[in-house]
Amino acid sequence: MARPRSKSRGELIGGAMRVFWKNGFASTSIEDLVSATGVGRGAIYTDFGGKEDLYRHSLAAYRAKFVDPALALLNDGEDGLDAIRAYFDYFIALHKRHGMPGPGCFFANAMTELAPHDASVKDLVNQHAQDLRVGFRIALKRAAKAHSAILSAAELEELAGFLSTASQGLWSYGRSIDDIAQLECFKKALLKLLHLRMQS
Numbered sequence: 001m002a003r004p005r006s007k008s009r010g011e012l013i014g015g016a017m018r019v020f021w022k023n024g025f026a027s028t029s030i031e032d033l034v035s036a037t038g039v040g041r042g043a044i045y046t047d048f049g050g051k052e053d054l055y056r057h058s059l060a061a062y063r064a065k066f067v068d069p070a071l072a073l074l075n076d077g078e079d080g081l082d083a084i085r086a087y088f089d090y091f092i093a094l095h096k097r098h099g100m101p102g103p104g105c106f107f108a109n110a111m112t113e114l115a116p117h118d119a120s121v122k123d124l125v126n127q128h129a130q131d132l133r134v135g136f137r138i139a140l141k142r143a144a145k146a147h148s149a150i151l152s153a154a155e156l157e158e159l160a161g162f163l164s165t166a167s168q169g170l171w172s173y174g175r176s177i178d179d180i181a182q183l184e185c186f187k188k189a190l191l192k193l194l195h196l197r198m199q200s
Contacts, residue, residue: 009047010061012037017058017065021106024113025055055114059124062106066094067128074135080143081194084136084163088187091171092180100178105171112172129164136160140194147198159197166190 015037019028030041030051037044048054073086095102107128115122137160144151151159170186177183 012039012043012047013054013057013061014065016054017061017106020055020058021062021103021109024109025051026113052118056120056124059106059110059121063128067107067131071131071135074139078142079146080139080141081146081191081198083139083142084194085187085191087135087139088167088170088190091167092183092187095171095174095183096180100174100180101176102171102174102180102183104175105168108168108172109175111168129168132164132167133157133160136163143194143198149198149200151197159194163190 016033019032019036023032028051030044033044033051033054034041044050044054048057070087070090073090074080074083076086077083091105107125110121111125111129115125137156140151140156140159140163143149144156170183173186174183
């Protein structure tokens with residue numbers, strides 16, 4: 001079955017993204033993708049050559065739809081702590097909309113499932129992690145200025161790496177819990193620690 005005229009390439013990728021995000025790569029069959037996108041196997045193979053390439057395009061679509069707006073929050077406002085809070089609120093709200101257990105972060109899911117075995121996915125995951133560290137570092141630098149805290153370049157990098165790792169771990173943890181309040185508690189504890197560091 002060819003791709004229906006009403007289905008654009010973007011719509012095909014968007015439908016596939018939601019399935020891969022929820023189920024992962026290995027647990028998603030071509031039949032699952034056909035059902036989710038409304039296109040036939042032939043269209044998927046014609047446009048993407050198979051499941052692997054469609055998965056990579058789905059990661060890119062997730063980046064554009066969900067990650068880029070979150071990274072923009074880290075660059076917003078004068079107080080970087082408010083920006084960091086907004087980043088965590090953004091993804092907690094996303095989990096609320098999807099229901100708990102949440103979907104996690106598609107990149108965090110890919111980090112553990114495919115990145116160890118697929119060099120192209122590993123590159124996408126590492127670029128995401130680098131961009132996240134940069135976003136947190138920029139926010140932390142603004143926070144230090146707003147709170148008159150002195151943080152060396154090494155300390156900024158260390159904290160940015162910690163926040164990047166903690167956020168990916170939190171979204172992965174959200175896939176196995178039923179109570180959204182646990183994500184809220186983690187966010188509050190993390191921000192409390194950051195506030196204390198800015199006061200020291």
